[in-house]
Amino acid sequence: MSKERRLPPVTQLGMLSLSLIVAAVIYLSAHLPQHVSLGPAVALLAASALLLVGNVFSLWRTEGFAWRRFLEIARWALLAYGIISGLIEYVFLRNNTSGGPLVVLTLSLVVFALTIPVLIAFTVARYDEPESAAERPDAA
C-alpha cells in the first residue's frame, strides 16, 4: 500500500459535529410543540458549528489535498442534503413551529446539510491523487 498522507481527523470531528446537531434536534423534538428552553439546543448547535468550521479550516491548511475532487463531490452532496433538510424544515413549518425553536431548528438543519457533504467529499478525496498548490481553488 502506498504511503499515506497525514490528514486532519475530519471524519472523527465531523461525526462529533453531526452527533451534537442530532442531539440538539432530538432535544427540541422531545419537547415541541410545548414550550422549550433553547439554552441546551443553542449550546449544542454552537459547538457543532464550531467543529464544522474548525474541521474545514484544518483541512484547508492541509498541503496536497485533492480539492478539485472534494469540491466536485461536495457540490452534489450539498444539493442532495439541502433537499433533505428542506423536507424536514417543511414538516416543522407545516406544524406551525415558530420563533426561537424554528430559528434553532433551521440553523441546525443548515449545519447538518453542510457537515454531511464535508464527510462524503473528504472520504472520497482522501484517496485521490494529491494536487499541487497551484491547483487549489483559491490559487487563481
Add this chain to the structure above:
Amino acid sequence: MERPDFQVVPRAGLPIVAAVALLLIVAIAVNDKWPLMFLHVVAGATWTIIDLFLGFVIGPILGKMSIPARAELTTRLMPKMVLIMPTAVAVTLAAGWQLATKLGDNLTGFQYHGWIVASFIVVGAMAVIALGLLEPANIAVLTELKKPRPKPEVIERLMKRFIYAAGATGLMQLATLVIMTRLATG
C-alpha cells in the same frame, strides 16, 4: 480488476426518488392519517430490512467472495444504495414526525412519550452512523471503482467500514423494532 460499467448515482432512479419526495410533500400537506402511516411504515421497513440484510446476510457473504465477484456485486448493489438509503431515511423521519404530531404522540403528556423519545435517540444514532460513515464509504468505494486503476486495498478498507457500519445500524434496528411494536400495541 474487471468491472462492469456503472453510474455512481444511477440517473434512471432519480425520477423515482423525485416521485417519492413529491408523495411525501403531498402526504404532509394533506395531513391524512393513512398516507402518512403508509409512507412511514413502508420507508421505515425498507430502512430496517436493508440494514439487517446488509449487515448480517450480505456482509459476511461479501467478505468470503473472490475479488472480481466482490467488485461485480459492489458495482451493481452500491449505486442503488446511494439513492435508496437517503430517501428511505428522509421519508421515515418526515412522515413519522408528521404522523406523531397528528396523533399527539410527540406531546410530553402522551402515555408512552418516553418510548417516543427513545425512538428519537435510536434513530438519531443510526442516522449519525448511516450518514457519517456508511454513506461516505459507499460513495468513496464507487468513486474508487470508477478510476482507471482502482486500489484493491482502498476498496477493501472502505467496504469493511461500510459493512461494519451496516451491522451496527442493523443491531440498532432491533431496538427500533422493539420500540415500534411496543408503541403499536399500546
